[in-house]
Structure formats: C-alpha cells, structure tokens
Amino acid sequence: MKSRTTTAHRRSVQVTAVAAAVVASLSLTACGGGSGGSGGSGGKVKLSFSWWGDASRAKATQDAIAAFEKANPTITVSTQYATFGPYNQKLATQIAGGGAPDLMQIDWGNQSQYAQSNTLLDLAAGPGAVDISGLDPKFAGSGKEGAKQVAIPFGQATQSFVVDVTKLEALGVAVPKAGWTWDDVATFGAEVKAKSGGKLYGISDPGTTWAAFQSWLLQQGKQLYTADGKLGFGKDDLTAFWTMCDNLRKSGAATPANQTATLINGPAEDPLAKGTAAAEWDYDSIFASHAAATKDKLQLVPLPTIGGQTGMYAKPSMLLSVYAKSKHPKEAAKLLSFLVNDKAAGTALGTSRGLFPNTAVRQQLAATATGNDKVVADFEAANASQLAATPAAPPKGDGQLITLMQRIYGGVSFGQQSPEAGAGSFMQQAEQILGS
Amino acid sequence: MSARTAPALPGRKAAARASSGRRTGRTVLWHVGVVAIALVVVYPVIWMLGTSFKPATEIVTSNRPWPLHWTLQNFPDGWHANPGVTFGKFFVNSLVISVLAVAGTLLSCSFAAYAFSRLEFRGRSVLFAAMVVTILLPYHVLIVPQYAIFKQFGWINTDLPIVAPKFLATEAFFIFLMVQFMRGIPREIDEAARIDGCGPYRTFLWILLPLTRPALITSAIFSFIWTWNDFFTQLVYLNDTEKFTVPIGLSLFVDQTGATSYGPMMAMSILALLPVFLFFLAFQRLLVDGATSSGLKG
Numbered sequence: 259m260k261s262r263t264t265t266a267h268r269r270s271v272q273v274t275a276v277a278a279a280v281v282a283s284l285s286l287t288a289c290g291g292g293s294g295g296s297g298g299s300g301g302k303v304k305l306s307f308s309w310w311g312d313a314s315r316a317k318a319t320q321d322a323i324a325a326f327e328k329a330n331p332t333i334t335v336s337t338q339y340a341t342f343g344p345y346n347q348k349l350a351t352q353i354a355g356g357g358a359p360d361l362m363q364i365d366w367g368n369q370s371q372y373a374q375s376n377t378l379l380d381l382a383a384g385p386g387a388v389d390i391s392g393l394d395p396k397f398a399g400s401g402k403e404g405a406k407q408v409a410i411p412f413g414q415a416t417q418s419f420v421v422d423v424t425k426l427e428a429l430g431v432a433v434p435k436a437g438w439t440w441d442d443v444a445t446f447g448a449e450v451k452a453k454s455g456g457k458l459y460g461i462s463d464p465g466t467t468w469a470a471f472q473s474w475l476l477q478q479g480k481q482l483y484t485a486d487g488k489l490g491f492g493k494d495d496l497t498a499f500w501t502m503c504d505n506l507r508k509s510g511a512a513t514p515a516n517q518t519a520t521l522i523n524g525p526a527e528d529p530l531a532k533g534t535a536a537a538e539w540d541y542d543s544i545f546a547s548h549a550a551a552t553k554d555k556l557q558l559v560p561l562p563t564i565g566g567q568t569g570m571y572a573k574p575s576m577l578l579s580v581y582a583k584s585k586h587p588k589e590a591a592k593l594l595s596f597l598v599n600d601k602a603a604g605t606a607l608g609t610s611r612g613l614f615p616n617t618a619v620r621q622q623l624a625a626t627a628t629g630n631d632k633v634v635a636d637f638e639a640a641n642a643s644q645l646a647a648t649p650a651a652p653p654k655g656d657g658q659l660i661t662l663m664q665r666i667y668g669g670v671s672f673g674q675q676s677p678e679a680g681a682g683s684f685m686q687q688a689e690q691i692l693g694s
Numbered sequence: 695m696s697a698r699t700a701p702a703l704p705g706r707k708a709a710a711r712a713s714s715g716r717r718t719g720r721t722v723l724w725h726v727g728v729v730a731i732a733l734v735v736v737y738p739v740i741w742m743l744g745t746s747f748k749p750a751t752e753i754v755t756s757n758r759p760w761p762l763h764w765t766l767q768n769f770p771d772g773w774h775a776n777p778g779v780t781f782g783k784f785f786v787n788s789l790v791i792s793v794l795a796v797a798g799t800l801l802s803c804s805f806a807a808y809a810f811s812r813l814e815f816r817g818r819s820v821l822f823a824a825m826v827v828t829i830l831l832p833y834h835v836l837i838v839p840q841y842a843i844f845k846q847f848g849w850i851n852t853d854l855p856i857v858a859p860k861f862l863a864t865e866a867f868f869i870f871l872m873v874q875f876m877r878g879i880p881r882e883i884d885e886a887a888r889i890d891g892c893g894p895y896r897t898f899l900w901i902l903l904p905l906t907r908p909a910l911i912t913s914a915i916f917s918f919i920w921t922w923n924d925f926f927t928q929l930v931y932l933n934d935t936e937k938f939t940v941p942i943g944l945s946l947f948v949d950q951t952g953a954t955s956y957g958p959m960m961a962m963s964i965l966a967l968l969p970v971f972l973f974f975l976a977f978q979r980l981l982v983d984g985a986t987s988s989g990l991k992g
Contacts, residue, residue: 306933312949316935317777338933340942341949344925351930355841357850524949526956527754553751
C-alpha cells in the first residue's frame, strides 16, 4: 500500500507543473489559493483536519475536537478521514493539487518526502509555533527534519511480542519473561510445537517484518539507516537475521511460509488471531486490535534481547503537521498543541493512537486506565527505562523497502532462495530505491 | 441466429437417437462440469453472504462458507458503524451520484456521438482520434490537474467534480460505443427524414436516438455500475462523512492499523450489491434485445 502511495505521489509531483500551467492559463479568480475548507465567516475561523483510522478512532477524535471547539468558540473544525491506504493516496493528491487540510495526520515514513517538498510548516518558531516542552525531547525529535520541527508525534508506540496467554496456559508452557534471548525464542517455540502436537507454532516468523529487523539491529548497536538516508547495515547483517528466522521456521518454532504470508493483512487475519501461533512481533499500539480478533487472553512481552539490549524505542505511531499553505497557521498550531498536550484531548483520545504525547498527562491517564489500555500503559511504564534513542525519520523509499522485505523473504521462506542469496538481491534493489 | 439453427435440430435429434446412451453420458458430464465451474465463480459471493451472518470470531478461524452460529448483528453494526451518520445516508449519496452520472452520460455522449457519426465538420477525424486517445490515459495522470482545477472552482467537498464531467461527454468509451453503433444505422434513414423536412436536431431526436436504444441501454448499465463502484474519485473529492458514498463507507471497515470488522463489512457489501443487481435485472432483458437487434441490416 505504502509503496503504491509513494510512486503515485512521485508521478503526481511531475504532473503538478502541468496542472499549475493549466490553472494559470485559465486564470480563474474564484476562490483562489490557500488550503481546503479555509475561509472565515462572521469572525469564525474554519479549520480542516484530516487523519486516518477506523470507526472507534473516529468517535474518539470527534470527542477531542468537540472539547477543543468548546474551549475555543471562535474556531470550528471540520474533519475528514479514511483508512490508512486510501488516506495516503488522497493526501498525496491533495498536496500535489495544492489543497491539503490545515492540520494533517502523517505517517512517519512520509515525513521526509513531504518536508523536502516544503509542504509542512515549521512548528518550532513563527506563526505555527507549538509548545512541546511537555514531551520527551528525544521522542519529539522524531518530528525533526534538519533544524526544522516539521511534525509532532501524535501517539507513542513501542515494539513488543503479543503473547496468547490462554493457549500457553492450556499447554503448560511458561509465558516468556523480560530479558529472554533469541535462543530462548527457539526453545520456547520448540516446546510449544511439541506440547501442542504440532498444531501451534511458537511465534509468527518475523523475517518479513522490516521493523523487527530494525529492532534486531538496534540490539547490536547498529542502525537501519545512516544519517544521510542510506542503508546503515551490510549484507552480512541481513543474512544473519534471515538465517536465524530460517532456522526458527525449519525447526517448527516459527510459522511456515504460507501462514507468515498473511501477516501483511492486519491483526484480524494473522496467525495469532487464527490460533496457529502463540506469539507475534508487533507494536503495542495495535494491541487492542489483536485483542478484538481473538477470544483468548493476550499479554505484551518485551522483545528478545542480545547482550541485554531489547532494541525497543519510542516510535511515533503517527504525527501531526500543519500545511505550509494554510491560511490559519496560528489556529492550526493551536489545535495541534491541544491534541498533543491537553488533558481533555488525552481523555477523549484514550490510547486509540498509542500513548498520549504529553508525558504528564500520560501518567495521569495511565493511573485510571482499564482493560486493554491498562495492559499497554503498564507495558510502556515497565519498559520506559529500557528504551533506545528514537532514530531519525526514515528516508523516502522506506515504504518500498517494507514491501521489498516481504517479497524477498517470502521467496526465502518458500525455499526458492537461500537467506544469503536473498540478502544479496535485497541489498542491490534497496540501494537502487534509496539512491533514486 | 435462432432461425438458422432451428432447421438443423431434427437432424441432430436423429443422430442422437442412434447413440442415445453415449449422449446422456456426455450431457451429464457436461452439466457436472458447468455446475462445478459456476460454483467456483459464485463461491466468493456465497462466502460473502455466509460471512455476513457469522459472529466476528468465526470469520477467520473457520473455513466453511456458512455460519456455525447464525447472527443478524452484523447488519445493525455495519449500518451504525460510523459515528453521526448511518449507512443509509451513504446509499442515498451513491444513488444520487449514480443516477445523475447516468443521465449526464446518456445526454452528452449521445450528442457527441451524433456529431462524430453524422455531421460533417472541419477537424472531425482529428478530434475523434483525440477523443479515443483519452481512453488510454491512466486516471492517476489526470487526477492531480483535475483536482487543482476543481479546487479553483471551489467544488471540493461537493458532488460536482464527480457529476459535472459526465454532462460534458468526458466518458470517451461511451461516445466511442455509440459512434460505432450509429455508424451501423443506414444513412438512407436520415436522408428520408431530411426529405420529409427534418433538420439535424430533429433527425437526431426522432430518428437516430430511438434506433440507438440498445447502445444507450448498454451505456446506462455500465455507467451506473462504474459510478456506483467508483472509489478513488469519490474518496478524493468528498471530505465530510455525511457526503461519503457506499464504496468509501465500505473501505472504512478495513484498516490495517486498526480493527478490521469483516462481519459488518460483508453485511453492508451484500446490501451494496443489491442496487447493482436490481438495476441489471431490470435492464437485462433490454440488453439482450439490444444485442440481438444490433445486427440490424436493413
């Protein structure tokens, strides 16, 4: 999905020039420039705000917006939303056509690209200045491109293993504990496989997951990308990771290729929901969706370690940016600040986007959290001290590497290619994608 | 067709009587084969129908197309899935857009087709070629310039960017279809009309339009189905949830980063299929009529 968005966008940029010429030659005067949905009437400022998500997030967002409008009677906010894939296609079109919303939720993978085309307003100073003193500076830094603060994280997620406690208890297998190693994963998987009579695998094979590979690199003090947006690892690293996954799969500790292939479809269709894997790598912000897809009791466990390092970090599950051409940058920044700092926003939003950005409000919310929210809040609190520094935003092309990883490891897991040969072709294609 | 095959039947019957056993065997085999293929084709629809009555936990865990525990809950759940607006509103919106699109396409494309097929004017063949070429342009190339223009008009977040182009004969495929059909109508008919005193407008209205009916019906059916199913245009131009159409509403059920509610989605998909199915059912007889009478050879 993401890669399609990226290519569509690139194509869009090329035709923008043509579009601009057409529009100029028509010299239409009606309703010129600016952002979509702007224009004040009767002293009221009308803002547009777009985001992606499902229906439960729509409800939470509307409540937060209502709280903002109540506190700021001179501003009305119209929201627009769609689900992740379509949302990004629509946003790319809006940006290329010069009609993006005043405030928009963006994916971390698109941040560099939009920042380079000067689509995002600087939020550190000027009319769009937002107070982010209440956020962890390391985490807030994820929205920086060079010296500019182009986005503010709108929810914190952390890497984890989601574990099916009900199934493990039924088999008499102990739930993995913090500090477990990749060797423990192999023993754990083998035990699950043996005790279930081969019906249940230990974990969903993490070999297709780009972010799981990133965690594995961080555990060894390596980076996925260099500071200038090139690959930060070598062919040997990827070969070692895939060989480890290959062995897990061959020994029966991880799911076979045909089941691993369903991982890309989201929590409702993956091996954990289908009851064929006892644990699965994912962000803790997805926990509620995993819980909704099964009747079993689930729990979050920190990642397996290498040398005591978990490689987990505070990742922005999504970010908020103000459109550079917005007619009301001040009001848009005000809404942004409300959504990431205000207690009322935090209460309305819950954990539908991950943990609340403002740390003081986050702690207040954690104290009263229940159900799935409590599981996530407790997990984050327990691991806060273990987190590695948040890396810089991924470069343009990151989305394509995610799908490249899925495709090539797919071939490896179906036995068409050795891990080493797969890693070789991955490196070659990845360098081309990032070089362009 | 039928007139030509009818006399051949007695002969075939005689041959069949001679080897009736072998023939029965072959017929049975033929039917089994056809039914098997039909099942494969219909299976997704059956699965969709069954899934719309399944509880959430049963959908991905069981492979059988029909539910183990029947539930009707998916229908109200899907209907009220989006806060502040029901799926009924999406149906009304989709219906308005689709009906307007059909009206616009029929009106404008038949005019354009008449001009291309009957009227003599300078640059006709060049313009016709240019129009056909627009069929080949991928939609993604057009969307950004279109978006920029419609934004200048102040048409974003209205139905106009979706409906207005249909009234301006932008659907080259339908023009092409009608032109080809009109070319098959003998010119002697127009000439007779002209002798009786018809100008170009009356020739179009009284002579060509009624004779083009099969092509118009084909265009109406496809135009309706395409607009009803169109997702991307409606997604890009409509912002408010109250203005959403059925395809956008359905897409809201599947979020990779959130909960995917297959049950309500399938329930609403079944409902979304109904208008298309009914539309097709109502016009199917006319479509078949059109296909047979298109062999009009004077």
